[in-house]
């Protein structure tokens with residue numbers, strides 16, 4: 001049977017690479033990525049994968065792709081994914097995170113009659129520091145960074161294109177995602193990738209100190225990357241997710257100090273911590289109510305302990 005074709009923007013990134021790997025089991029996959037943070041090594045060598053080097057903020061790049069392919073699903077993940085980078089360079093971030101989304105939506109709406117779903121990667125950052133917890137999809141929206149503002153504007157555009165042009169869509173607000181291949185090299189990387197890097201450097205006998213911003217009492221909902229992938233595919237395939245926004249998270253909450261202690265136990269290694277000032281734009285507590293996505297069939301398959309074990313197993317092999 002002929003495979004349906006799926007577009008994954010940002011497919012060479014951390015989450016994108018995992019999504020592509022999974023989609024290749026059933027689909028022909030086209031990845032559009034400018035490799036600004038993504039890497040070709042995040043993608044498998046596969047006969048049903050086409051990689052296109054291009055920029056979502058360049059309309060011409062998008063139009064060419066939509067002229068050449070008829071898509072059954074679009075997963076739009078390409079973004080400047082760092083809150084801190086968005087504070088340093090709001091305009092550059094905006095060109096990718098906002099303008100880029102509109103370019104993709106404009107092209108996708110021309111295929112609205114055959115496109116089965118447009119799925120957008122939004123973020124828990126849209127909730128900002130408004131104190132009500134846990135965060136439900138109907139909680140107050142109060143983004144406090146350029147990243148969060150653009151994510152909220154972009155998800156609103158996605159849902160508006162459903163109402164205005166009949167584009168079938170869903171938006172997913174990811175909480176803190178972690179897992180294999182998350183890049184620890186930038187100071188803006190996810191905290192668990194930096195922790196993993198520190199632990200592995202210590203295991204190899206090197207000096208490594210973990211920079212703790214604030215006192216470690218910040219609470220987060222860490223979700224294993226395979227659960228994010230399962231959630232994204234569910235949103236793409238479900239009829240009930242049409243023109244709706246969903247949290248994707250684990251539903252567990254842990255302080256950073258708890259996570260560090262759990263990871264030290266799993267790895268059998270004690271970390272030295274260097275305390276730093278809390279960073280501008282950091283939200284003290286963020287965790288999700290996931291009942292909305294659970295109602296359409298989502299189940300997390302990794303507790304934090306299971307996810308950390310898998311991540312540690314993978315990354316300690318990658319370091320040898």
Ligand SMILES: NC(=O)c1ccc[n+]([C@@H]2O[C@H](COP(=O)([O-])OP(=O)(O)OC[C@H]3O[C@@H](n4cnc5c(N)ncnc54)[C@H](O)[C@@H]3O)[C@@H](O)[C@H]2O)c1
Pocket residue numbers: 009010011012013014015016032033034035036037038039054055056057076077078079080081082096100121122123124173174175176177178190
């Ligand atoms: N990792 C998380 O915890 C998290 C949480 C909430 C939301 N998200 C969202 O999930 C998506 C994927 O994040 P990630 O963690 O995999 O980050 P990532 O940086 O690994 O992936 C982003 C990908 O987009 C590509 N990209 C960036 N700008 C582009 C442009 N102008 N044109 C084409 N490609 C471009 C990058 O090269 C990279 O491959 C992003 O939209 C991010 O905002 C991530």
